[in-house]
Amino acid sequence: MKEERKIILNPVFMKGIPAMTIVSANKLEKNYEVGKISVKALQGLDFTIDEGKIVSFIGPSGSGKTTLLNLIGCLDKPTSGTLTVAGADVTGLNRKESASFRGSTIGFIFQDFNLVPILTVYENVEYPLLMVRNVPSAERKRLVNELLEAVGMTDQSSKFPDQISGGQKQRAAIARALVTKPKLVLADEPTANLDHDTAYKVLGIMKKIRDEFKTTFIFSTHDPKIVGEAEQVYSLEDGKLMGMREGVKTDA
């Protein structure tokens, strides 16, 4: 008989409890087959990330940042090694379990915002609560309005994505990523399409939310602004972890 797989989650965000590990990787490897050639995208990564941190993965193009984020976000599976996210071993999840896990635990912020064009800003933010979490109407309304207010998009809530600016789109995308109160938010180059001022505003919002909800943010980025805001910075090169340093706040 097939054994039912259980996802065990840690209660990581309870106030007063010491920081716990939200992501843990051990000998993590990812290979891609390109024709007959095997490309080693990630090679034996070992690291842990504590809850409530803003963490940045940096490195040149092709260093494996996006691949790593895809693995942590359960969008892809490692070739070998173990990966634990929010207390769950995510390496063996099937398609349905992965979707369910992402919906319950992880928020995504995309470089190109990826808002659904047929939905208004409000509906985009509401979408995960409605279609993924099945949250009741009143609670949904409260959460959406709370997040829209947090990102300063309340007055733009009835507009469609093509009616707002890039910075506003990214703020809406942040609200969508955070509305379910995920334990972990993954952001791939979140400020790449934003101007200097907007990028700082967006980062400010993320920090504010981190402080308020104890959310862990993991970025992959080239952007020194983000690197400057990160509390832990991991360097990747050719799929290998070259080192980690505690982030130093730079003045904007």
Added chain:
Amino acid sequence: MLNIIKISLRNLMRYKRRTFLVTALIAFGVMAVQVFISASGSYKSLIVGQITDAMLGHIQIHKKGYMVSIENVPLNLNMKQHGADLISKALSTIPGVEAFSTRIRLGGMISNYTETTNLRLYGISPEQEYKTVPLLPKRILSGSADLKPGQILVPSLLAKGLGLKPGDPVVIIATNKDGSVNGKNFMVSGILDAAPGPGGRDGYISISDAVELLRMEEPEISEIAIRIKDFDKLNEVYGQINESLAKETTPQGKLKFEVHTWESLSPFANIVKMVNLMSLFIKIILIAIVLISVMDVMMMSVYERIREIGTLAAIGTPPAKLLWMFITEGVFLSLFGAAAGNILSYIVIYAIRFSKYTFAFGMREGFILDPHMTVANVMSVSLLVVAIAVIGSLQPAFKASRVEPIKALKSV
């Protein structure tokens, strides 16, 4: 589900031109089917009505073996009065039977004292016969439908050939089943228009005259024609009649009587079959239109929205919901098409009725095509379209639900 419907409708509105084109294509297919079904239905009911109500009846009962030899008008295969009484008694207990008429069929010769030619005759009781085949009196081109003893209704072609008109005297000569010949004087009571089908050019005399002409001691019935109350229940009543006559068997255990619906008595049933076959083919064309257009537009939609689908999948949308989003789109596309098609069909069918389009059937002209849309047809065609749209959407929807977010998000 309401949210899936909302998203699906917005996606359809997002590609207005494409949605309009596919809707128009489906609407055209639905209209073609509805107009064809309505027009062919009207044509069928007109010709079937002409065949059954003008001469044949809906069902006929003969003595076993009569039908095989019907072209010879075999007098030795007529049923005795006792058999006819048994059948009459059985028919009177079947509520679906509206009327029935006993007939004696015979072949003979007609003479106007100058020329002589062959003809076939029905010996009938006019009152019973007119209830069973109500269009028969309307076939009288001149003269009277009253068919008193000593009178004859002469078919028009024969009357024209012999120069007969109402009131003219004629002589009918017939051979009885023993082989002896008898003749009897008649007066032409009326001239009868030809009816399509076998027996449509036969004359009529009263049943008592037929008995006398054939020197029968008692009426020996060739056939009993039956009219049923609801034509749509033809097979049901046919079954009931068969059931009630099943106990009438010969000492050898064989059935005494044979029962036939109009379909096995008239070659025009094949025309009806052909029309039904054409309806089936046009439905198959509709299925192809809906299937290809919905599948094509949905596949295009999945291809174009692959990044969006990837995003929805990445943020945790269950695969089943993605599947339903696309199936719902296909369903709404088909519903719009079916609704528009039915409205268009109503307009076209009304225009056909308004134009009073006429056609000829057999020897008669001026039949007015009177097509009608029925609720049953609207429902069945609409359901067919929706069902096919669901099938057409399945593959693209399945593809959407199986999208790998990581690959989809990399798509441009």
